[in-house]
Amino acid sequence: MVQYENLAGELLKKATTKGASSGDVVIVEGDSFDVQVRLRSVDKLSNAHEKRLGLRLFFGQRTAVCSTSDFSRESLDRLVEDTCHLARSTAEDPHAGLPEPSPLVSPDLGLYDESLHGWKIEDKIHLAVQAEAAALDYDARITNSEGANLSHAGRRVVYANTHGVVGSYPVGSVSYSVSPIATADGLMQRDYWYSAKRRVKELAAPEAVGRTAAQRALRRLGGRKISTCDVPVVFDPETASELVGSIAACVSGYAVYKGVSFLAGELGQSVAASSVTVLDDGVIPSALGSRPFDGEGLATRKTTVIRNGILESYLLDTYSARKLGLRSTGNAVRSVGDVPSVSHTNFHLAPGNHRPEEIIRSVKRGLYVVEMIGFGVNHVTGDYSRGAVGLWIENGELTYPVEEITIAGNLKEILMNIEMIGNDLEFRGTVASPTLKLSRMTVAGN
Amino acid sequence: MAKELTKAEDFFLKKFNLNTLQLEQTVGKALGKRIDYADLYFEYRTNESVSLEEGMVKKAVKSVGQGVGVRAVAEEKTGYAYSDEITVKNLEEAARTARYIADDSTVGKPVPVRSGSAQRDLYPIQTPVSDITIQKKIDLLNRIDILARRYDPRITKVMASFSSEHKVILIVTSDGMIVGDIQPLSRLNVTCIAEENGNRQVGSFGGGGRGDYSFFLENGRFEEYTKEAARQAILNLSAMDAPAGTMDVVLGPGWPGILLHEAIGHGLEGDFNRKQTSAFTDLIGKPVASELCTVVDDGTIPGRRGSLNVDDEGTPTHRTVLIEKGILKGYLQDKLNAKLMGMAPTGNGRRESFMHIPMPRMTNTFMLAGDSDPDAIIRSVKNGLYAVSFGGGQVDITSGKFVFSASEAYRIEDGKVTVPVKGATLIGNGPDVLKRVTMVGNDLKLDAGVGTCGKDGQSVPVGVGLPTIKINSITVGGTRG
Structure with a gap:
C-alpha cells in the first residue's frame, strides 16, 4: 500500500504545480467472490479484481473530481489535466474545501478477516449448498428455489490529502442468503433469509439460515x-x-x-x-x-x-x-x-x-x-x-x-x-x- | 464490415496491444470439453456529469472505466471472472477461473471469429456528447435555473444535472462472432422545490437517449423538462392526501408504462420462467390480459434510451411481442436461458458492465395504441384515480405482486378530473391486472428517456410506453379511507 500512498502524493504534487490550491486522492483496490447455487448445485460463480483511483482538486473555491481504473502513466497524467480543467470551469462555492487540518486517527476496528484469503472455493460452495438444502428439506411445500448466494469482498482503502494526511485500512465483508419458494393451491410465495458479517466465523449456521428462509416463505402461503x-x-x-x-x-x-x-x-x-x-x-x-x-x-x-x-x-x-x-x-x-x-x-x-x-x-x-x-x-x-x-x-x-x-x-x-x-x-x-x-x-x- | 465493429475492435486491440489471434486463443482457453459456450466482453466507458444547485454549477465529475469479463457456460452453470487490467495474462487467468465451474481442466483450441455486428446503427451521432465543452453544459444548467425560478415565485430551489456516457464494447464469442458497438447515452434531469406557508413539495422531470447533445436544445426539450418539474412541484402544493381503497384507475400515456415493466415485463424474463419461479410460468398461449392489450419489447427504436444495436452478448436486438390481444406470446431471452428452454435468443441479454454476468432484461417495453378517445376514457369513470406520472415501482416476481408510486395524480369524480392528490401507491397482481383493462386509448406515447431498471443488483437503462388506459378496480394505497 506504500506504493499507492506514494502515488497519491505524486498526483497531488503534480496537481499543485498545475495550480491546484488543494485536493485529495482516494484509491480502492480489492477482490470479490460470488457464488450462487440452485437446487443443490453451482449455478453461477464469479471472481474479480478491481482498483480505482479518484482525484478531487480545488482551485480556490472551485472543485471537480475525476476517477479512473487505468493506472498507466499516460492515463494518470490525463486524469490530472482533466480534473484541473473541470475544476476551473465550475462555479466558486464559498463553502467548498478540505476539512481543517487534523491528524489522522485510525483505530483497528477489526474490519478485515484474513481467513477470507485461504477459504477454499469448495468450502464456500458447500456452505451455500447446505443452507439451501436446509430450506428445501424443511417442508414438502418448499417446491423450488431461487438459490443460495454467497459472496465476499475485501479491499484496501487509501486516502491522502494536501494537508499531509495519509492513511489506509483493509475492510471486508462476507454474506450469504437463501431464497426458497413455497407452493400451495398452485400459488407460489418466495422469501429469503441471510447472514452478513465482517468475519467468516461470525456467520450464522447454514441450517439456521435455511430453516428461517423456509419458515418465512411458508408463512406467506394463502x-x-x-x-x-x-x-x-x-x-x-x-x-x-x-x-x-x-x-x-x-x-x-x-x-x-x-x-x-x-x-x-x-x-x-x-x-x-x-x-x-x-x-x-x-x-x-x-x-x-x-x-x-x-x-x-x-x-x-x-x-x-x-x-x-x-x-x-x-x-x-x-x-x-x-x-x-x-x-x-x-x-x-x-x-x-x-x-x-x-x-x-x-x-x-x-x-x-x-x-x-x-x-x-x-x-x-x-x-x-x-x-x-x-x-x-x-x-x-x-x-x-x-x-x-x-x-x-x-x-x-x-x-x-x-x-x-x-x-x-x-x-x-x-x-x-x-x-x-x-x-x-x-x-x-x-x-x-x-x-x-x-x-x-x-x-x-x- | 459495420463501422462500429471496425472502430470498436481497432480501439481495443490498439489500446491494449492485443491481436485477433490472442482473442481467439482466450475464448479457446475458456472452452473445455464440458463447456458449451464462452465469451469475452471488453468495455471502455467514459462518464461525465455536471450538476447545479443553489444557482451554481458546483460539481463536475468524470470517470473512466475499463475492463474485460470472461464467461464460460456449461448447461445451467456460469463461471465468470473479470479484471480491470486488460492483458493477455489476465485474460488467461480469467478464462481459467471461468472454466472452474465445469470442473474441467481441458483447454480448447482457438476459436476463429468473424464479424457479427448489426448492419444498422440506431444511434449515429455527429459528435460524442463528451466532446461538447463543459462550458456549454454549464450554461445550459444555468439557463434551466433561471427558467424554473421564473415559472413561479414559489419555486425556491432548483437542482439540475446533465450526465453523459460514452461506451465502447467488443464481444468475442465461442460461436465464432466478434461484435463491437459504440453506445452513447445522455440524460438531463430537473428537480424543483416549491414552498408556500411551510408546505414544501417536489417536482421532477427529465429526458434523454442515445443521441447528440443538440437533442436537448431542439424542439424546446430542456425548456419542457424545466417547466414540467416546476409545474409538478407547484401542483403538489395544492394536492390532497390520496384516497385509500379499491377503485377504477386511469393511467395517462407515456411514463405510466412502468406498470407494464413491473407487472408484466419482469415476469416474462426467460430466467424466471426457466426456473419456474415466475407467476407467468407455463402461461404461453394462455390469456393474461384483456383482448385490448398488445404489449411488445422493442430494442430497435432509433435513439431511445432502452435501444441497442446488439445486446451485451452480441445478439442483434428485436421487437418481441410479449402479449398479443391478451394472449401470452413470448419471453425475453438471453443466450443461456433461450438454449435451455429450446427457444431463440431475443436480443435481451444485458449487463450493467464488464463486472456483471448478462441476464434477460427489457429494452423499451410498451403497449400498442387502441382506439378509445382519452377524454372518453376519463368520462367513463364515476369515482377513481387519474395517474399521469410515477416515481418508481417494484415487483415480487414469484407472487406477481407489484407496487408503484404516483408522483402526479388526480381524483376523477363523475367523469371529470378534479383535485390533485399526493402519495398514492398502486398495488396489484401482475398476471391479473391487465385482465382488468377495459379501455385502451389511441394516444400511445413513449417516456422521455429517464428509466433505469434494477435486477439482481444490476442497473440498465430502459424505456417504457403506454396509451391512456383504464383499469377496473385496483387497490390505491393512500391515507384517506
Missing part, C-alpha cells in the same frame, strides 16, 4: 387481501429497519441544507415519541457500518441523532456542516468517482424493554408487517405509502397472512406514533431496529 382500515401496525425488525433507514436519509446534511428533508429546520424540536432514541455509531468493532476514519480523513464517532424524541444532530461531512453552520460528525463517504457525501455508519433505534411477543399480544386487531415493497417514500414531505406483506393480528395472536395491501402514513406521524419498542435489537446490516409498534396507520386493501 395470503388474503383485507378491507381498508386504520389499525395498529407492528413492524418486525427487518421492516422496522427500513423505516429507520428513511430517518437516516432525512438527517443527512445534504438533504437538510437542500431542504429536501422533512426534518430540515427541526433541530432541537420534538420529532418522535419520547421513548425514541436514534444513534449512529461508526466505531463498533467489526460491525458492518464501522470505519476507522471517514471519506475526508476525519475520525468516525458515535452520534446521538434523536434523544428521547428530540432531534439532536444531523449526520454531516465538512461541506454540509459548513452550509448549516455546524461541525462535521465524521459521516463523510467518498465513492471514488464522486465528491464526498454523507452516509450513516451503524444507524439504529435504541432497544426498549418489551419482548416482541408481548408487543404482538398488546394488539387486539392489527397488522404485523414482514415485508415492504415499492418506493413510496417522499423525504421532502414525509409521505409514506408502500406495498406490504404481513400477518394479521387478532386478539394478540398472529393469524393468517395478508398481501396486496399498502400501508400509508407520514413519517412525522409515524415517528410520533411509535408506541412500543422491542428489546430485540440486532445488527444484521448497517441499519438496525428492534420490533416497533405504531398506534395506527392506514392499511389499504379491498
Whole structure:
C-alpha cells in the first residue's frame, strides 16, 4: 500500500504545480467472490479484481473530481489535466474545501478477516449448498428455489490529502442468503433469509439460515387481501429497519441544507415519541457500518441523532456542516468517482424493554408487517405509502397472512406514533431496529 | 464490415496491444470439453456529469472505466471472472477461473471469429456528447435555473444535472462472432422545490437517449423538462392526501408504462420462467390480459434510451411481442436461458458492465395504441384515480405482486378530473391486472428517456410506453379511507 500512498502524493504534487490550491486522492483496490447455487448445485460463480483511483482538486473555491481504473502513466497524467480543467470551469462555492487540518486517527476496528484469503472455493460452495438444502428439506411445500448466494469482498482503502494526511485500512465483508419458494393451491410465495458479517466465523449456521428462509416463505402461503382500515401496525425488525433507514436519509446534511428533508429546520424540536432514541455509531468493532476514519480523513464517532424524541444532530461531512453552520460528525463517504457525501455508519433505534411477543399480544386487531415493497417514500414531505406483506393480528395472536395491501402514513406521524419498542435489537446490516409498534396507520386493501 | 465493429475492435486491440489471434486463443482457453459456450466482453466507458444547485454549477465529475469479463457456460452453470487490467495474462487467468465451474481442466483450441455486428446503427451521432465543452453544459444548467425560478415565485430551489456516457464494447464469442458497438447515452434531469406557508413539495422531470447533445436544445426539450418539474412541484402544493381503497384507475400515456415493466415485463424474463419461479410460468398461449392489450419489447427504436444495436452478448436486438390481444406470446431471452428452454435468443441479454454476468432484461417495453378517445376514457369513470406520472415501482416476481408510486395524480369524480392528490401507491397482481383493462386509448406515447431498471443488483437503462388506459378496480394505497 506504500506504493499507492506514494502515488497519491505524486498526483497531488503534480496537481499543485498545475495550480491546484488543494485536493485529495482516494484509491480502492480489492477482490470479490460470488457464488450462487440452485437446487443443490453451482449455478453461477464469479471472481474479480478491481482498483480505482479518484482525484478531487480545488482551485480556490472551485472543485471537480475525476476517477479512473487505468493506472498507466499516460492515463494518470490525463486524469490530472482533466480534473484541473473541470475544476476551473465550475462555479466558486464559498463553502467548498478540505476539512481543517487534523491528524489522522485510525483505530483497528477489526474490519478485515484474513481467513477470507485461504477459504477454499469448495468450502464456500458447500456452505451455500447446505443452507439451501436446509430450506428445501424443511417442508414438502418448499417446491423450488431461487438459490443460495454467497459472496465476499475485501479491499484496501487509501486516502491522502494536501494537508499531509495519509492513511489506509483493509475492510471486508462476507454474506450469504437463501431464497426458497413455497407452493400451495398452485400459488407460489418466495422469501429469503441471510447472514452478513465482517468475519467468516461470525456467520450464522447454514441450517439456521435455511430453516428461517423456509419458515418465512411458508408463512406467506394463502395470503388474503383485507378491507381498508386504520389499525395498529407492528413492524418486525427487518421492516422496522427500513423505516429507520428513511430517518437516516432525512438527517443527512445534504438533504437538510437542500431542504429536501422533512426534518430540515427541526433541530432541537420534538420529532418522535419520547421513548425514541436514534444513534449512529461508526466505531463498533467489526460491525458492518464501522470505519476507522471517514471519506475526508476525519475520525468516525458515535452520534446521538434523536434523544428521547428530540432531534439532536444531523449526520454531516465538512461541506454540509459548513452550509448549516455546524461541525462535521465524521459521516463523510467518498465513492471514488464522486465528491464526498454523507452516509450513516451503524444507524439504529435504541432497544426498549418489551419482548416482541408481548408487543404482538398488546394488539387486539392489527397488522404485523414482514415485508415492504415499492418506493413510496417522499423525504421532502414525509409521505409514506408502500406495498406490504404481513400477518394479521387478532386478539394478540398472529393469524393468517395478508398481501396486496399498502400501508400509508407520514413519517412525522409515524415517528410520533411509535408506541412500543422491542428489546430485540440486532445488527444484521448497517441499519438496525428492534420490533416497533405504531398506534395506527392506514392499511389499504379491498 | 459495420463501422462500429471496425472502430470498436481497432480501439481495443490498439489500446491494449492485443491481436485477433490472442482473442481467439482466450475464448479457446475458456472452452473445455464440458463447456458449451464462452465469451469475452471488453468495455471502455467514459462518464461525465455536471450538476447545479443553489444557482451554481458546483460539481463536475468524470470517470473512466475499463475492463474485460470472461464467461464460460456449461448447461445451467456460469463461471465468470473479470479484471480491470486488460492483458493477455489476465485474460488467461480469467478464462481459467471461468472454466472452474465445469470442473474441467481441458483447454480448447482457438476459436476463429468473424464479424457479427448489426448492419444498422440506431444511434449515429455527429459528435460524442463528451466532446461538447463543459462550458456549454454549464450554461445550459444555468439557463434551466433561471427558467424554473421564473415559472413561479414559489419555486425556491432548483437542482439540475446533465450526465453523459460514452461506451465502447467488443464481444468475442465461442460461436465464432466478434461484435463491437459504440453506445452513447445522455440524460438531463430537473428537480424543483416549491414552498408556500411551510408546505414544501417536489417536482421532477427529465429526458434523454442515445443521441447528440443538440437533442436537448431542439424542439424546446430542456425548456419542457424545466417547466414540467416546476409545474409538478407547484401542483403538489395544492394536492390532497390520496384516497385509500379499491377503485377504477386511469393511467395517462407515456411514463405510466412502468406498470407494464413491473407487472408484466419482469415476469416474462426467460430466467424466471426457466426456473419456474415466475407467476407467468407455463402461461404461453394462455390469456393474461384483456383482448385490448398488445404489449411488445422493442430494442430497435432509433435513439431511445432502452435501444441497442446488439445486446451485451452480441445478439442483434428485436421487437418481441410479449402479449398479443391478451394472449401470452413470448419471453425475453438471453443466450443461456433461450438454449435451455429450446427457444431463440431475443436480443435481451444485458449487463450493467464488464463486472456483471448478462441476464434477460427489457429494452423499451410498451403497449400498442387502441382506439378509445382519452377524454372518453376519463368520462367513463364515476369515482377513481387519474395517474399521469410515477416515481418508481417494484415487483415480487414469484407472487406477481407489484407496487408503484404516483408522483402526479388526480381524483376523477363523475367523469371529470378534479383535485390533485399526493402519495398514492398502486398495488396489484401482475398476471391479473391487465385482465382488468377495459379501455385502451389511441394516444400511445413513449417516456422521455429517464428509466433505469434494477435486477439482481444490476442497473440498465430502459424505456417504457403506454396509451391512456383504464383499469377496473385496483387497490390505491393512500391515507384517506
